[in-house]
Amino acid sequence: MGRAATYRLWQELAADPDLPEQALEAVLDALATPDVGRDGPQPERWRRAALADALPALLGRTQEPALRRRLLEQTDCAQLAEFAAERIVTSADLPTILARHPVTSGLVIGLARHPDQVADAISLLPALGERDLTRLVTEWDPSRPFPHGPLDPPVPGPLMDALLTRILTPLARVLADPAAPEWGEVLNVGPDYLHLPRLFDDGPAWHILQSCPERWKDLVAHPVLGTAVQHLLLDHAQNHADPVSADPSTSGKKVAPKALDEQLLRTCLPALYLTEMANLPKPGLSQRMRLQRIAERVRTDPRLVALAGARLEEAVEACVRRGRLLNTVRVAGGARRIIETAQTLALLGAHRPHLQRACVRLAELEPPTVVAAPAGRDLTRWHTGTDIDAAHVLLEHHQQHVRVRTLLQLAANPYTPRTAVLAALERLHPIEMVWLHHQINTPAWLRPELDRHLPADEAAAVTRLLSDEELDRHPDPMAVLQSWLDAPDDARRRGEIYRTIRASRHRTVAHLRQLPAREITGSPEIARPLLLAACGTDPARWAALRIALSSEDEDLTFGQLLDALDAESSPERAPAAAER
Structure with missing residues (x-):
């Protein structure tokens, strides 16, 4: 008879109340010995299942220290938590348990369910990490019954303390x-x-x-x-x-109570x-x-x-x-820091000199550059019914209204000197003026001065990128491309301008020379013929090109790169370079 066929028998013997104590060791030996026979892994799985089912009965009637230690060594952490909750194992077993198993939240919860073991449960807390400590409250559910017991009592006061x-x-x-x-x-x-x-x-x-x-x-x-x-x-x-249902005055929305x-x-x-x-x-x-x-x-x-x-x-x-x-910050991210501070002062500030300086610092920031590209399918779909080419809409779409929005927040603070807001207004970009004009919460005292500064043509302040078909109808398309390059610098919008110029058939080498070198070298179909013509058969130029392309200087323009190649040309080829 194979061992696997006997596991159920040993399990039922373990649960039989008539089993004599003298048989407990034999039952444990039969169920605890790993099955490594030639029949594959299935018999071992059967053995483990039979042992797991037999453990509660065996632990419940075994007090002999050596035998009980062997039983506890066969349990896993989940079983120990359940056995502790059912008082099958107690705090007296902790030395044996801790010698073989880590402390878990389940074990602490199981022990703490019994008033006389709360102190022992508390003594285990230093061994728990933060996640397990959290589980002590998330897994202690007074409304959830244990498989073989009554509802959990509330977390004991000493344990919570x-x-x-x-x-x-x-x-x-x-x-x-x-x-x-x-x-x-x-x-x-x-x-x-x-x-x-x-x-x-x-x-x-x-x-x-x-x-x-x-x-x-x-x-x-x-x-x-x-x-x-x-x-x-x-x-x-x-x-x-927790959100609660509000009264009808909240339009059916849920609000959070205090x-x-x-x-x-x-x-x-x-x-x-x-x-x-x-x-x-x-x-x-x-x-x-x-x-x-x-x-x-x-x-x-x-x-x-x-x-x-x-x-x-x-x-x-x-x-x-x-x-x-509120000092001038001339490092990367300085504008964002000024805006963050000004927004906080608009909310909390009551010190008039600080509020005045916040207005001054906002006015000193770089003005936005608003670029309007032809509306794509997605942009049109998500802005149905909106004039997506309107200057103030473009300003918001590109997240460039933050400066003027912060100034509006400062204007709403009763402690902000109005003269400071009006002085900052003088230095706003025309599109920012238009944005302020369209805001319903712009203060009434600000509107007369604002109306005086509104541009006659809102669209004139927007850099509008045109397709090649539109440029074909323009008398001087190359001048239009140059006007895009001459627009006020704004890192968030320059990439869009560069991509449009790079893709235009109206571009010239003069335009490309003004673009960052990385914008050109990242497009081999554009860079290849230009670099072949610039380097020719001069090995010094090719060596200089290799060094230049390894540079991490993001401010290097393509024109500067070409000029560097000229400077590194071989002496015998210098006259030819000069002729070019």
């Missing part, structure tokens, strides 16, 4: 220590990385805190963890509020200002981070403006002053 302490302590430590490495990590990523340490994110700490709203009132006043709780509530409570009542929100106000960041190094970056997070919190819950009052104004002013956020 220990869990909150374990998960919130790292954030509390970072908040208390400006020299904590977590601050250095985010400050060293780069000048445009404006994210606080990940402990502030809606990660494990927030998910565990979110599971116990009944504790928030007490937690915000905790002497050690209170500040961390306040920060997490301000950052995430309103964003994660996650924090006013009293609780007042208690969280000290965290709003992020004073922990006031003296961090790299103030130009750290204060931008701080100001941005304050603004995000206010956008999420506008009640904070009225509740915070002058203290909020002082915090915003301190960020701008210490970080020098």
Whole structure:
């Protein structure tokens, strides 16, 4: 008789209450010995299934230490979690379990279901990672019955206290220590990385805190963890509020209820200002981070403006002053930083000199270059019923209205000096004037001056790219191509101009010389004949071309590349080069 045929018998013997204790070791030997016979993997699968079914009965009646250890060694983590919940294994088995298995959230939950084992479950928390700690609340469902038991009781209070302490302590430590490495990590990523340490994110700490709203009132006043709780509530409570059906006045839309009542929100106000960041190094970056997070919190819950009052104004002013956020930034990304700061001041600012400087800095930014290409099929489909060639529509479509939109936001701030807005208006691009004219929320006091600056022809300020068929009808198509190249520089639109010129049959070498070298060398069908003519049979030129094509200089024009080849020509060929 083959071993595989006996597994069911051994399983039923294990479950038989009349089985004597003296037979337990033989049953375990039969079910625990791997089946490595010649019949393939199926008998081993049968053995494992029979052993899994027999383990509850065997563990339930075996107290002899050596035999029980052998049984526990045969279990997996999922079985241990279930056995702990059913009290088949207890905290007395932990030394044996931990010698063979890692600590899992399921094991902790199973132990904690029994009041006399909660302390032992708590002792296992340091061995759990953040993800497993989160599972302690996400997998503990009071409405879900266990396979062989009653509904789960609520998470025991001592376990929740220990869990909150374990998960919130790292954030509390970072908040208390400006020299904590977590601050250095985010400050060293780069000048445009404006994210606080990940402990502030809606990660494990927030998910565990979110599971116990009944504790928030007490937690915000905790002497050690209170500040961390306040920060997490301000950052995430309103964003994660469950939408509820609104009354008819909301047009049937669902709205989020106020996650924090006013009293609780007042208690969280000290965290709003992020004073922990006031003296961090790299103030130009750290204060931008701080100001941005304050603004995000206010956008999420506008009640904070009225509740915070002058203290909020002082915090915003301190960020701008210490970080020098309104100084002229002449580096890559400087325009974006000025716009971000101006947008935040439009929302929070009450310091008139800072608001005035924000208007000045906006006016100093490069004006937009609006390029209108022939409307494609997709653009037409998504803008049905809209004049997609209108100047103000093109400005928005290319996301170039950000500067003027920010100025409009500043104009809506009652503390912004109107003279500063009017002075900035003088330096706007005509298309930006048109965009302002079409906005329904443009202040009435701004419209008279705006109307005085509106261009007579809105379309005149738009660089319109024409197809070759349209250029054929123009008296001087080459001059039209040159006008595109002479348009104000805007990196976001230049590529579209370059592609159109490259593809036009009206282009000349003079046009191509003004394009970046990478735009031409990336089109071999255009570059090949020009480079063959330029290098000819001169080995020095070909060597110079190889070096030039290896350059990472993105500002190198195709004309400069050709001139460099002339400069590197062999002496005996120099006269010929000069003749060309």
